[in-house]
Amino acid sequence: MTDIQTSKHSETQTLENYWMPFTANRQFKASPRMLAEAEGMYYKDTSGRPVLDGTAGLWCCNAGHGRKEISEAVSHQIHQMDYAPSFQMGHPLAFELAERLASISPEGLNKVFFTNSGSESVDSALKIAINYHRANGESTRTRFIGRELGYHGVGFGGISVGGIGGNRKTFSQQLLPGVDHLPHTLDMQDNAFSRGMPKTGAEKAEVLEQLVALHGAENIAAVIVEPMSGSAGVILPPEGYLQRLREITKKHGILLIFDEVITGFGRVGDAFASQRWGVTPDMITAAKALNNGAIPMGAVLIDDNIYDACMQGPAGIELFHGYTYSGHPVAAAAAIASLNIYENEKLFERTKELESYFEDAIHSLKGLPNIIDIRNIGLVGGIQFSPSAQGVGKRGFAIFEECFAKGTLVRATADIIAISPPLIVDKQEIDQIVNTLSDAIRAVD
Numbered sequence: 001m002t003d004i005q006t007s008k009h010s011e012t013q014t015l016e017n018y019w020m021p022f023t024a025n026r027q028f029k030a031s032p033r034m035l036a037e038a039e040g041m042y043y044k045d046t047s048g049r050p051v052l053d054g055t056a057g058l059w060c061c062n063a064g065h066g067r068k069e070i071s072e073a074v075s076h077q078i079h080q081m082d083y084a085p086s087f088q089m090g091h092p093l094a095f096e097l098a099e100r101l102a103s104i105s106p107e108g109l110n111k112v113f114f115t116n117s118g119s120e121s122v123d124s125a126l127k128i129a130i131n132y133h134r135a136n137g138e139s140t141r142t143r144f145i146g147r148e149l150g151y152h153g154v155g156f157g158g159i160s161v162g163g164i165g166g167n168r169k170t171f172s173q174q175l176l177p178g179v180d181h182l183p184h185t186l187d188m189q190d191n192a193f194s195r196g197m198p199k200t201g202a203e204k205a206e207v208l209e210q211l212v213a214l215h216g217a218e219n220i221a222a223v224i225v226e227p228m229s230g231s232a233g234v235i236l237p238p239e240g241y242l243q244r245l246r247e248i249t250k251k252h253g254i255l256l257i258f259d260e261v262i263t264g265f266g267r268v269g270d271a272f273a274s275q276r277w278g279v280t281p282d283m284i285t286a287a288k289a290l291n292n293g294a295i296p297m298g299a300v301l302i303d304d305n306i307y308d309a310c311m312q313g314p315a316g317i318e319l320f321h322g323y324t325y326s327g328h329p330v331a332a333a334a335a336i337a338s339l340n341i342y343e344n345e346k347l348f349e350r351t352k353e354l355e356s357y358f359e360d361a362i363h364s365l366k367g368l369p370n371i372i373d374i375r376n377i378g379l380v381g382g383i384q385f386s387p388s389a390q391g392v393g394k395r396g397f398a399i400f401e402e403c404f405a406k407g408t409l410v411r412a413t414a415d416i417i418a419i420s421p422p423l424i425v426d427k428q429e430i431d432q433i434v435n436t437l438s439d440a441i442r443a444v445d
């Protein structure tokens with residue numbers, strides 16, 4: 001790896017100016033954890049110490065780090081054309097990428113709207129849902145239904161349909177009106193330590209019928225859920241649950257949106273969780289591994305029927321929505337190169353091949369102090385701990401810090417540790433992640 005001068009953290013560098021997102025800034029700045037380089041399965045911190053990546057960055061780098069195919073595509077594109085306006089102008093790569101995405105998306109989802117992040121993908125999907133119903137002559141369909149513990153990014157739309165209290169409370173007076181939430185599907189009493197999908201809990205989808213009875217289907221635009229909740233701590237759908245949501249939404253003309261910002265691009269074994277679980281929504285929101293995290297980019301995959309309905313009105317702009325950087329040529333080049341890697345190296349299939357090894361490895365932690373649940377699917381695992389006497393989240397964070405000190409990056413949300421390595425991970429690296437975790441769990445009170 002080359003030494004990149006600007007990525008080095010010197011003792012004299014000030015940390016004062018950067019307000020870090022979703023970070024305990026004062027704590028971090030008192031004891032920083034700085035990453036400077038990345039290649040394959042490893043980061044290096046600013047002192048050159050290798051850190052095994054147990055999280056694919058932030059669920060982004062599914063093909064591992066430092067992929068030459070991606071950096072060369074980016075470099076080539078930025079030389080050839082750095083930027084092209086996205087409104088009333090086009091460039092070939094955005095169309096090529098849309099075609100590539102349509103070719104791996106579930107049947108019928110052949111239209112692609114580009115964004116720059118998962119949050120923007122969610123807000124775009126919500127707006128497209130309303131636009132669609134208006135185009136269809138059903139302009140009273142404006143309500144949304146999310147789910148408790150759902151994470152849909154940080155836009156006002158996303159936090160409104162999202163169900164994580166901490167992300168909503170400060171902004172509670174500004175949330176979108178007309179939003180309800182389904183109950184979450186985490187049930188540790190019945191389903192703790194299940195492997196893969198929990199067997200019970202599908203009936204939680206029936207609450208949707210109650211909400212339809214309460215508000216009237218004619219007022220509901222869409223239901224949005226993560227097929228598997230990532231950020232809330234790897235919460236899996238019970239067997240039959242997603243199918244039931246699909247049946248009820250279809251019956252009432254309500255759109256179903258799967259937020260696959262985390263589950264997209266092989267994390268659970270197919271291109272999308274929708275395919276793994278055989279349930280096709282009307283829209284899928286994506287980002288992160290779309291271009292291996294190399295350049296900010298997101299997308300909404302949209303059913304042909306939605307697009308066609310929106311094309312019926314008078315000639316002119318059909319959707320008053322879009323971003324300066326929608327379909328950015330450099331981000332699109334990175335995405336095409338990433339899709340090539342996923343395909344050439346059969347990384348989605350690799351997830352399935354490694355799934356049972358990964359499952360056995362993380363379930364081997366059962367019995368260690370304070371573990372109250374272990375959940376897994378594909379190459380994702382969640383290990384839940386009872387909160388310590390110091391308060392909720394303290395134990396999870398202490399384990400994360402201990403793992404980092406021992407050379408492995410994991411992710412803590414409250415008292416849950418999530419593991420989601422790049423899909424290029426091998427068995428020995430899976431063992432290394434789990435062994436480090438095991439040591440860290442024993443070391444932390």
Ligand code: PLP
Nearest residue numbers: 117118119151152153259261262
């Ligand atoms: N939706 C889901 C399911 C996510 O997991 C995330 C981010 O983790 C988002 C949306 C928001 O994505 P971003 O941080 O790129 O805005």
